[in-house]
Amino acid sequence: MQVITGQEEDSGYTISTPAGTSRGLSAADWVAEVRRLEEAEAPRWVLPSVDELYPKLIDAGVRLARCHDLGLAEGLLLAYEGREGESRSLRAAWARARGEEAPDDGPAFGEAAQPTLFSPRGPGLPEGVTVADAARRVLAEQEKRVAAVAAPGRMRLLLAAESASALAAAEMSAAGLPWRADLHRALLETRLGPRVPSGQRPKALVALAARITDAFGGRPVNPDSSPSVIRALAREGIEVPAARKYLLRDIDHPAVPPLLEYKELSRLHSANGWAWLDEWVTDGRFRPHYVVGGVVSGRWATRGGGALQIPKVLRTCVRADPGWKLVVADAAQLEPRVLTALSGDRRLAEVSAATDLYARLGEALFSGGRYVPPPSGSSDDRSRAKIAMLSAMYGGTSGEAGPLLALLRQRFPDAVSYVEQAAAAGERGERVRSRLGRTSPAPSAAWRALTGGLADDEATETRARRASRGWGRFTRNFVVQASAADLTAVLLATLRGRLPAPAHLVFFQHDEVIVHTPAELAAEVSALIESTVTESAQLLFGDACPVHFPMQAIPVDTYADAK
DNA sequence: TCCCTCTGCGCC
């Protein structure tokens, strides 16, 4: 059974089942009715926006098993159809479904993501049109549009996985990542000194700034200001184009060591200091807000808290509750494996049998001994193999990448030509798609103007060429990154339905999940994750796909122990 | 004062 629910602009909530529609429900009545229906029938819920509605249900203790998120589906379908600039609001989708011109009332794809992309609020539906009516109409239209794509089965899988991912995201935000604020505070105090009011430099930073100034002969230098650092070095006869860490590292000057230490500690203070703790950690949990599909490639983004960049030094603060474990599972070298599966490169599939793909690839590429690395080149076969593969996926050509990529192309032509065709399509301004149908956006009008015409001078020609190559690098990477996002969406969707209660997902980041589980279930959870990734890959690439997708799940007490 | 861009760095 299918049940539509949503929030009407001022008149409360609505629930529409085949038996009839209830409107104007209070929040409490709505929650009760959703709970009743979920327990009785576990229907497929159709929601304008999981992100907007589901947290309220979770707060009330209600979990939904299955749903269809109209807004996420609308975004994916619009992108597929090459209309990603159009609004994804319910009102706009409803208008389009009726063949009317849609109001331009929402953020376009790729623009700053608003908290809700598919809110029934904002410019609302016309008088007399209910959320249920509009949702039903949009859903029917979406089903038609799915049937019209080249591979409808894959698109259906994508929409289901994306919707379930949205449920998982809301559940993870609600549960939160176990975070020991006491350990975090102790770490800050050890490294920075006692807490200071915001806007002030902690003791350790004050001392380092003084050492930096001394090393520059007593003339004040602000280590927070790159122009100031660059000028100070120039006065010492050292020319640097920027004050970046990797540029400073090799400079022999007494100011450099304290400068590097300052940068590291200053980062800790400003990005994950006391203010961060105050804002993001409550009751021993870090609760970021995930934005499902917030990145054009389908990767997730987060809003606030920088959840996708938890620094390594702070992972020791991520600890399981007493009697519980964190099962940390990381898909090893996900993107090269996805490329292997996408391209059907059989020889690379053999390489993928190894858990350490790059090590095996190194053997495959260099065992003949014919490759002569340049003097300044990478140190060993494994790192050379990694550079070759990353260059294929990112379009890199600097340093050693060119010859290494040539070697990779020679040995694994199917895999390399797959990304090179995607790059060529991008250079022509065409769109590319992921395995399940996520579609790259069209390049901007400015890009078309620059690359489309005949250049009348060399400088323009060069700019056009550069823009074209740049977009090619984007589409080259898109096919891999977006297909990896397909795979992890299916993985999350499957996993959330299978975890043995009370084990639950608490974190997801690109190719990594963390499950918080009672210790006695940790082994079961680990095995479940490992088998689920294999199944998810089969759903994407077919049962006969020979590519191995290892996902080692490790039960630990602290995240820091996972690697 | 506010707003914007740039720089730099954390993560995958």
Place this chain on the structure above:
DNA sequence: AAATGGCGCAGAGGGA
């Protein structure tokens, strides 16, 4: 000759 993809966030600094 060289050009690697995707993000979020904070602080500096410039312009309005």
